[in-house]
Amino acid sequence: MPEPRLQDRLLHTGIEAMRGPLLFARNTRGVGLYESVEVLDVNDQARLGRVVAIDADNAVIEVFQGLDGLSLDETRIRFLGEPVEMDVGPRMLGRVFGGSGQPIDGGPRIVARDRQRIDGLAINPARREVPSEFIETGISAIDVMNSLVRGQKLPIFSGSGLAHDRLASTIARFVRLRGDQNEQFAVVFAAIGVTFDTAERFRREMDDYGALEHIALFLNLASDPGTERLLTPRVALTCAEYLAYSEDRHVLVILTDMTNYCEALREVSTSHEEIPSRKGYPGYMYSDLAAIYERAGRIRGRAGSVTQLPILTMPGDDITHPIPDLSGYITEGQIVLGRDLDRRGVFPAIDLLPCLSRLMPEGIGNGRTHADHPALARQLYTVYAQAQRLRLLSSVVGEEGLSPSDRIVLGFGTRMEERFLHQGSERRSLEHSMDIAWQLLAALPEEVLLRLSDEQIERQIRSRRANRTE
Amino acid sequence: MAEATVTWINGPVLRARRQGSFHIKEAVHVGAARLVGEVIALRDDSVTVQVFEDTTGLRPGDLVQGLGTGLVVELGPGLLGQLFDGIQRPLRALGELYGDLVPVGLSVPPLDRERAWAFRPVLEAGLAVPVGAVIGEVQETVGIVNRVLVPAAAAGTLEWIAEEGEYRIEEPVARTRSPDGIVQEIALLRRAPIRAPAPVGERFAPAIPLVTGQRILDTLFPVGKGGAATLPGGFGTGKTILQQTLAKWCDADIILYIGCGERGNEMASILTEFPGLTDPRNGRPLMERTVVIANTSNMPVAAREASIYTGISIAEYFRDQGYHVAVLADSISRWAEALREISGRLEELPAEEGYPAYLPSRLAEFFERAGRVTTLAGAEASVTVVGAVSPPGGDFSEPVSAHARRFARCFWALDRERAQARFYPAVHPLQSYSGYVDQLERWWQDRDDLHWRERRDRLLRLLEKQAKLERMAKIVGRDALPAEQRLVLACAEIGTEAILRQNAYSEQDAFCAPRKQVAMLRVLCHFFDQAEAAVARGIDPDALLTLPVVRKLQRMGEDIAGDDPESFRALQAEIDIAIAGLELPAEVESA
Ligand SMILES: Nc1ncnc2c1ncn2[C@@H]1O[C@H](COP(=O)(O)OP(=O)(O)O)[C@@H](O)[C@H]1O
């Protein structure tokens, strides 16, 4: 019953039309959905593509490297009979790859231990292990208030021009697991439509840190074809999964900038003349992004893990824009950067209120970090939110319109930004960060500290007050 | 069976040229891998099919085979504690056989064929048995008896019934003969179409609450057993945690948790956590009353569309046995988006925001499957539906939120600002409502010397006044408000902390029993009375806020164990002493 394969029509001609990144081919009987193809130009240079829709005789092909320079008559297609796949094997770390996964550093080809579909099947939820190992990032606002755990997907929502790249490379350098020294860690960095500078700066920083041999870089730069951006996060994650599940490593995947990815998705969707959903983005963008983000995680019985740190710039700093909105609905929280804090020179400029780490409850507390850690985080959030509200209020009624205790809370907000949030390039241990936070809370009247139990107040607050007055 | 040949494929949908007759909603197998699909449209000789599995590699020319019946769920002992995907493939068994990824074109039956169950007949041969009559029982878990009913086609005379003993689900346990002489065998295993509601006796309005143990829900916006609620909220506002909290602690007999297009880790956390949590009613693991449907965001989109029907059909199976079932669907929006995606691939004319015009009617059909009923055998039972809604940009005016609230009488609106301040549950007390308060009042009045309604309304009114006064305070400053108004603000803040806040991770306060809720509300209202009297005496309302007893009042959920009446009496006494001890403003200021 199997259809005749296309080996006898290896070099297929009969291209009817080209539009955007799409190529419309005739007489394609026997071609399968999502089958990968090579599109050959006059000089036999191959570009990668895949079949995205078929009817009895025709196929629509997305060409990842674009159609520039191709003609209808001289272009040929080779159908590969398989979905898009990638060779994975030893010694991928320390290497630089293009946005479609091919080595571009002049080094040897990857000796394939395995060939993997780049858009893998979904992880069976019954096989997942709930991520719960706290990772110390060295950043107070993350470690104390939005803790990251191994296998989490925690994006950075940023705005154009904000220091998200610096934050990502800081985390990549700082991350370590508490207690564990001999870690098989790795970083996979996927540049998606960013400038050469951004990618190069990251590489250099990791080099200065002597960590280059732990890193695999996948580069689709701003000047590279837009459609290729659909591949880049997928090949990077395929590499990460190999490192995690075949080499037992703990892999941190940085994807920057997912906004460029989504724009490429929109562009291709428009070429298909699909009915758009919000702001012209396709209705399936949620599912498409989920297929990327859900590749983070831990699997039962496997030693390695894939942790994702996607970065996206919110168009117009608008968190309700479909790109951050759909991402936030899929990822396990978000770290949001704020322009005001950035202007005031705070680094990292983390806007605490819209931040969230959904896996934090699993990763902190008694036996994991510190028994009082959850209450501390809740208390900080409660007072900081109050301080932000009072800040707004005082901009209308003036600080004199506030009650004395409100003024104390207002001052707490500012001090928290200066002493706790701002840390420049200092790496702080969790204990250090928590200590700063307790000190700040100790300056507040007790009726504000409703999130702390009487014992916690006794243990953490009164003792510090006593020290201070001594 | 009818066959067709694939002519066109676009993502999860395909068209095929038919030889033979297909019907709408007929289940089909597609291609050599026999992917599961369903007929969604017919036109001339063309059949349109949605495929519930990854379609990578399908080709024009592949075969589509009709299966003659619609998509069905398998029902029988062995459902409890299981995890299924949107088309009821058992994910644990699949994992054991095929590894870490969800396989394509492979399946195992949802229910274990080999396991034997202890069956006990309850009727004797020779009796006339109508549809829905209970003929026997299987003790499925410690808490749940699986009642074996006479299926629709098998009413008649009970000719034979098996003796007490162990039976596998496919073995017959009874035989009936219809008045026209047709003989039917009854086994523990049965099948039901997922798209159609199962028949019931009569339907009634809800009259007893589904106790959730969440104060803001039970006390302010209660849902009745057999009612429906929507739970809209932007990302991170607490929909999933609230749904999981309901799944853990609400007083339904059976929980159907449907993870529809959401995260894999959230499903994993249910599987990890529930077996270790005990059902307070029988001391058994909570997993034993729970069935989980997991079709996560990265799993095939058509199966996501099917998942809520699979879930509610299983819920109806337990309802028909006389149980109160809660269906917790997270999230209805992802289901609607699946509908939209498939409609878009078929190039149907969209209505609002790309959603097909039939979105509201499909939503209505789904929520209509909630209800308090008598079963065909006359027992009282119910299906309660709570559907989370994930509005884009947190905007509740979008189509799914707007339509869903039309069909559910409880609206539990989650508020971003509260969530950002880590005030949980972030249910907004002024945007939310319940249409069941009048019907459920009796039940609560019986538990609070007839004052429940009055106290509940008092708290709600206070919160309304607070909102108005805060707008004023924003202009003139809080200190400029008269004492009575500052008292309102102070009381509203205290009430909010004391009653509305409830930490789902707290050992003490994750669940608050009705008796404790009533006690808390009572002592809070007592405080209001005392505070009002004090302010009338000339006490400055702001002085109330710093009283040590007020801290206790605000933390009573956490700090008072259970509903120990002694602790509440002591708290009340302490309030009286503290307020009586307040001195008049002149002296307060000089201090
Ligand atoms: N009732 C609650 N008690 C304590 N924390 C909560 C509660 N509800 C939500 N949270 C916190 O908020 C986070 C996001 O909640 P979640 O239910 O996942 O949001 P949503 O499903 O609306 O996106 C959780 O990870 C948890 O930390």
Ligand SMILES: [Mg+2]
């Ligand atoms: Mg959720």
